[in-house]
Amino acid sequence: MTTEAEQTANGSRNHAASHRVADYLRAAILSGEIGPGERIRQEDVAERFGASRLPVREALRILEAEGLTEHEPHKGARVPSLSMRDLSVIYQIRERLEPLALTESIPNLSENDLRELDRLQQRIEADTGIDEFLALDREFHLMTYTGCRVDQLSMMVVRLWNSTQHYRRAFMKVSGSGRRWVINAEHRLLLDAMERRDSVDAERHLAGHIRRTRTELSRHPEVFGGPTP
Amino acid sequence: MTTEAEQTANGSRNHAASHRVADYLRAAILSGEIGPGERIRQEDVAERFGASRLPVREALRILEAEGLTEHEPHKGARVPSLSMRDLSVIYQIRERLEPLALTESIPNLSENDLRELDRLQQRIEADTGIDEFLALDREFHLMTYTGCRVDQLSMMVVRLWNSTQHYRRAFMKVSGSGRRWVINAEHRLLLDAMERRDSVDAERHLAGHIRRTRTELSRHPEVFGGPTP
DNA sequence: CTATGCTAATTTGGATCCAATGTTCCCTCG
DNA sequence: CGAGGGAACATTGGATCCAAATTAGCATAG
Structure with missing residues (x-):
């Protein structure tokens, strides 16, 4: 992919x-x-x-x-503007859909894919700018779904990412870089579960990762004021 | 709607x-x-x-x-043909998404909406032909999501229904009408929970309804052989 | 008799032209 | 001086025309 x-x-x-x-x-x-x-x-x-x-x-x-x-x-x-409620529900959708995509994907991932994911995570941990971080984070998550062979599901996931991309950028800009530390830890736990091919554990970590991001996001309503004057 | x-x-x-x-x-x-x-x-x-x-x-x-x-x-x-695996995953998606849509919807449903749902269910219980049953069943379920004010979510749900419509018809034709009895019971349990505005219970009944349909569906692989020569 | 290659017909893809609608700006009238 | 109306402009929507690609059919050679 x-x-x-x-x-x-x-x-x-x-x-x-x-x-x-x-x-x-x-x-x-x-x-x-x-x-x-x-x-x-x-x-x-x-x-x-x-x-x-x-x-x-x-x-x-x-x-x-x-x-x-x-x-x-x-x-x-x-381009439509999203409300806080829209965004919050989209994250709830992700919280339910992406774990399913992950479970569908894990059995089909090669050892090589996993190594590539590890390399990606290392690049994410390097101290990059916001735009590079966003791109890498997106690439990381979507890559974990590479093995999902059901077009409709992968498509839905990508579209959810697409429709929130702008707000994710705005969020990163205001939330400071303290979150990056948390994100990296969560990615590591996810990767570990994936390497053990433990779908249940991987699903749990992923759902938590998304849920915590949503919670954090809901504390920053200013994300919606800025770019739509 | x-x-x-x-x-x-x-x-x-x-x-x-x-x-x-x-x-x-x-x-x-x-x-x-x-x-x-x-x-x-x-x-x-x-x-x-x-x-x-x-x-x-x-x-x-x-x-x-x-x-x-x-x-x-x-x-x-x-028009694309779906495989058994595609269809099964779509039902798994529905099993996770539709309960969310229901929870978003329930607080916004009026008493009138609920009465309308009840009337619909009565019509479903009447002994109609397959095509009429399919249309009513679709209308019933989609109506339960009427209160969901998040466009992206309602859109996703409708599209999942759309892409499986043909196979649902084929399934009803081969599975006999024994299932209708089960479906009606499940609808009644769902309606009851909704009338009590009990989202948790409603989610549980709905997820079970979809899961059981998927299980039943997976026992009828002939659904894929017929209409695509 | 079958297989292969060429040609013709069908079908989709793209560009330009014309029509309908919406918007903006200015002029006039109160 | 402000509000309302109208005309000119800008932008989108639809139809027709032409080009490109694929498919089907036929003829010919092995």
């Missing part, structure tokens, strides 16, 4: 233009280049992408179905 | 043509008119719908993102 493939939120290597545009826009939204509430004009995208508006329109329909954009007839597309 | 609105899998009353076509195709797939493995030709749909191919193309992108169709460049769209 390459980073590129993850972004597409589906395993198919469908490289029609609509999908390339969708990937481009998805990346722009995930990177924060396009923030919540911001509008997306079809012609701008078409021009920047060097194509006509048609593939852009199809791409916007895809993103709409993924929940990454909202549409109003004759008004266009914008 | 009207039946029509449910089908769209999102609360927005976005009645652009692409969405009307998407609704039309979705209904055709759910009703079994278009079965797994079957191909969808753009021009056919456009003609039958009295529009050009463009809205159809956008609609197909939407359905693709919803997992209701697969696409290959220059080959077109088809």
Whole structure:
């Protein structure tokens, strides 16, 4: 599962233009280049992408179905803003879904995958900037689900990550780096359980990891004030 | 939550043509008119719908993102076939997600909603044909989630129902009507817990209901052989 | 008689053009 | 001076046209 493939939120290597545009826009939204509430004009995208508006329109329909954009007839597309309640429920969904994905994945992970996860965690523990941390953390978690062979489940998980990416960044910026220490410990416990192929234990650690993040997040309502003026 | 609105899998009353076509195709797939493995030709749909191919193309992108169709460049769209494992995992997802949606929903349900649910259950208990039963059962369950105000969660639930609709029909046809008795009892227990606003109990009954259906389903592998020759 | 390769027809993908709707800005009237 | 209306502009939605790719059918050679 390459980073590129993850972004597409589906395993198919469908490289029609609509999908390339969708990937481009998805990346722009995930990177924060396009923030919540911001509008997306079809012609701008078409021009920047060097194509006509048609593939852009199809791409916007895809993103709409993924929940990454909202549409109003004759008004266009914008990135939706989430409320604290929305975000909290999304974390509750993750808390129930991702352990399942993990259990589905663990039997299919190779020893090599596990070594790669270990290397990733070492890079996470190095003192990097926030953006690099976010990217690595995302890569780490999604990689633990690499072995999950059920497309619909992996897709759902990736989409949950996608729709919260912006708020995760805002959260990291205000919550300080004290949490990184906790996160690393939790990752280590998770990795240990995975190396023992102990699904039950791994599920428990993962659910706790997500639940604690949600709790911490709920203490920072200022995350919602900043980027949507 | 009207039946029509449910089908769209999102609360927005976005009645652009692409969405009307998407609704039309979705209904055709759910009703079994278009079965797994079957191909969808753009021009056919456009003609039958009295529009050009463009809205159809956008609609197909939407359905693709919803997992209701697969696409290959220059080959077109088809309804994907699910394996027994896929279906089983989808039921495991439902077993974890729907109880959450129920808990989110229960506090927001009016007394009137509950009475309506009761009437629905009475209609389910009447001895109807399979297709009517499937429609009513779907309406019943989705109605229990009416109070869930988190779009992403309701959307996920509806899509899980959508992607399994065809196999649920096939299952009912082979499993005989003995199960209906069990289903009715489980629905009654669920309704009772909901009327007491006991989320914990309701979650337990719902999870059990879904789990037992999955178990029963796994005893009927012939469901996958029939409709996809 | 079968297999392979070429050609023609079908179907999807993309671009441009036109129509419908929404928005903005300015002018006029109270 | 402010509010309301209208016209010009900007943006999205839909239809038709053309190009690219795949598939199917046929002919020919082994």
